[in-house]
Amino acid sequence: MKNIKLTIEYDGTNYSGWQRQPNANTIQEEIEKAIANAIGEKITIIGAGRTDSGVHGKGQVANFITDSSIPGTKFKYAINRYLPEDIAIIESKEVEKSFHSRYDALGKKYKYLIYNAPIKSPLLRNYTYYVPYKLDFEKMNEAKDYFIGKHDFAAFMASGSNIEDTVRSIYYASLNTYNNIIVFEIYGDGFLYNMVRIIVGTLVDIGIGKISPHDIINILKSRDRKSAGHTAPPEGLYLEKVCY
Template sequence: MNIAVVLSYDGTAYNGWQVQKNGPSIQESMETAIQRLLGQKTHVSGVGRTDSGVHARRYVASFKADCTIPMDRLPYALNSFLPPDIAVSGAVQVPDAFDARFDCTKKEYAYYIFPSTLRNPFHARYAYRYNYPLDIARMQEGAQRFVGRQDFAAVRSQGTPVKSTVRTIFWCEVEPVDDLIRIRVCGDGFLYNMVRAIAGTLTYVGGGKLTPDDVSAILRAGDREQAGPTLPACGLFMNRLWYEHTPELARFRLDT
């Protein structure tokens, strides 16, 4: 059977989702847990390749295996074999053709910035500390320049070659959340380090190094050097997911 699981994880100790030769990964932990539980080797496919140190509030993965454990009990069984920084919260049988990555219609990432000259140990693993004041209104104005279908070559790092750097961003919002600034970006797909580069560009806008109009010009130029820096992975979360054609996943409220 084809099984989809909903999970979340703290990515601090991992080299991202995908299995790596030089360190632990979320995918490897999941495959090991399934093998220990079911006695079967299986490939676990994930909704996206989160990078080293990136977290996920919501993440969907799928695998094919013979499983007699009821789906409502499978999360408890898997969690007993997973480390404490990875947790499965739901499981459901899906059609054989389901793929966690390709059946996802849109994704939202959230990036957290802690604007402070003093450290806060409770934000150290989950937000990027920025030493200078940031104008949230200016950042929000700049964020709107990322919305739409356009070429995002200016805000991506070199990685696996892609056929096109054109993507659709449905929304990009900057808002205060307690003592943090949260940047939420939702799109139909993302380039390597794209959200972290968007966040870095918006910190430059909020700090006065760039104007909102500069964002549009940078995107038109497609020049990575003109945009802001790629911010550290610690502040990035896969935040919400949409599976609009997979009713089996609807009850898990992945989009809230």
């Protein structure tokens, strides 16, 4: 019996997200089907975190227990053979029996791409959030620093979520521009449901001038979803890395 850790890249465009659910095309299900085809075992994989419909994975992590004799590093080839071309195992290895991809995660890094230009880009349409309005980058850059540290992020959680402890620590956040693309990166110990997308939507509202950077302090204090900005769409979001 061994425990296999997978690192997974996927284009989330054509999926109803990570988590298996009836009557929907999901990334988890595709990987479980591919594993069944590759090793003849019907197993359930444990993902480090769910991603929503349209969200992409660059370094999603999952693990599963198997009796297969395939060496850990070879699983990626065996499974990739049966995966559609918008999902790939980019790394596989055997880990300790006790390893659990969700409980053992110490942190996650997300990336979010905004495309800011007068006309929407056909090439980037599924891979960026298209914002046509002029954005004040300096204000957005100032605002992002207010998220760093340990805060109660209740105002940045989708309403209706059933989480009691809404305190999270953000270790790092950066904002950079490359021509018409704004790249936001954020690294923290954990994220509430839709948290990155609400943070980005709020940054965009700051860039447009609807909210001022200093308002973030009061939004955090309010613990009220309605005081934060809009939820940015899924297509700009990438789960970059899960740290253990």
